[in-house]
Amino acid sequence: MLTKEAAQHVIYEIMKLYPNSVLTMRYQNPFQLMLAVILSAQATDESVAKVSRQLFERYPNPQAVIESSPEEIESYIRTVGLFRNKAKYIYKSSYQLLEEFEGQVPSTRKELQSLTGIGPKSANILLSVAFNQDAFAVDTHVTRVCKHHKIVEENATPKQIEERITEIIPAKYWGRVHQSMFSFGKEICTPRNPKCHEYL
The missing domain is CATH 1.10.1670.10 (Helix-hairpin-Helix base-excision DNA repair enzymes (C-terminal))
Structure with a gap:
């Protein structure tokens, strides 16, 4: 070494x-970045970019997600690897945002990692990019x-x-x-x- x-x-x-x-992911707010980060696990940036626009239009906020279903979310992200698990993560984490964080993506490592589908790497991307933290x-x-x-x-x-x-x-x-x-x-x-x- x-x-x-x-x-x-x-x-x-x-x-x-x-x-x-x-960062090459397209997003306009922390919630969109959270969705893109969840989708990006074991997937290419290109495959995520292809589905992001329609996904963000259909689900502009956590409320829109939980009024949907994991099955419907799947239909938007089917071309991305592990799409069934990721649809569940998006649904569950959106529910958590509404229940625990007033619909806002939290800005601390501990709170971010409490969300379904957000591990250390994803939390650090959100902290760095969405919240301009080190x-x-x-x-x-x-x-x-x-x-x-x-x-x-x-x-x-x-x-x-x-x-x-x-x-x-x-x-x-x-x-x-x-x-x-x-x-x-x-x-x-x-x-x-x-x-x-x-x-x-």
Whole structure:
């Protein structure tokens, strides 16, 4: 595993490659972002983007969701992986928003993770993007980049990766580091035939 200084160097070089990297999900408010984040688990951004517009139009708020049914939600997201489970998550989390948070997406990690379908990664994305808080989300791209470049040990868990990054990088950069690593992992440090040596 790289030293703190060497790991910082790799991370800052990745950030230089993607100085303006931003979340590619389309959303207009925290509720829409919550739905997109739930849909994004084990799915491509492209597949989520294809269903988002109609989904958001049909379900502009949690009330519209619970007046529907998981089965109807399924009809809007059928092309996204694990759509049956995700329809249930959307329905249950919307019910929780109305029952426990007056219909608003909460802005603390603990409250977000109390929602069905929202784990640590999703909570961190919402904190960082919707609420502009310092948070670092660990997805499959971030995990691959960190392990490939020995920023963490090969057997590191998502929690350990989050702890390592947030320990060596100032909090104000956490959101940017996530977006840069996401883009780098998607385009350069790919699962097959990574081209990292051409850039780092």
